[in-house]
Amino acid sequence: MTYETFRRTVAEMVDEIPDVFLQALQGVHALEQEVLEDGYDDVWRMGEYLDPGPDDFLGGSDGLGRHVALYWGSFRAIAEADPEFDWDEEIWETLTHELQHHVESLAGDGRLIEEDLLEARAWAAGEAAEDVGDDVNGAREAQPEPGEAARGGWLSRLFGKRS
Numbered sequence: 001m002t003y004e005t006f007r008r009t010v011a012e013m014v015d016e017i018p019d020v021f022l023q024a025l026q027g028v029h030a031l032e033q034e035v036l037e038d039g040y041d042d043v044w045r046m047g048e049y050l051d052p053g054p055d056d057f058l059g060g061s062d063g064l065g066r067h068v069a070l071y072w073g074s075f076r077a078i079a080e081a082d083p084e085f086d087w088d089e090e091i092w093e094t095l096t097h098e099l100q101h102h103v104e105s106l107a108g109d110g111r112l113i114e115e116d117l118l119e120a121r122a123w124a125a126g127e128a129a130e131d132v133g134d135d136v137n138g139a140r141e142a143q144p145e146p147g148e149a150a151r152g153g154w155l156s157r158l159f160g161k162r163s
Contacts, residue, residue: 001076009091014095021103026065027065030072031070044075044077045071046078049102051101051102051105066102068098
């Protein structure tokens, strides 16, 4: 998928998201660069939620705001190594995952951050994500069906899979 097609696809998907989930979000950006995860040579960050925190935190201002970034270069790097890579599904899962971070941030809820950290630790230790254990509330999360991406979380399940 070209960068221009990626940008257009992200924009079309954002248009499908109800406005209530985009409140207080300054933008969703389809960026060209690839982003490696810290400490790895071959683990790519596909997207991230950027939240500067309170306006007065470290001199932040109203102009900075909350954003979602999706990294085309990272998607491309992963797709080059995986002939079965489904661009639309991966974009959708990443977009809804990052939007879930946004919605939870507005609500003061950090559960998805905790789940991401648990999954990252398990992955680094060579464990399967389903072996991570209890989530931060002590209740076992429902595990995805085989082949179903787990990244999208409850927001992705609310909107359904994209074909």
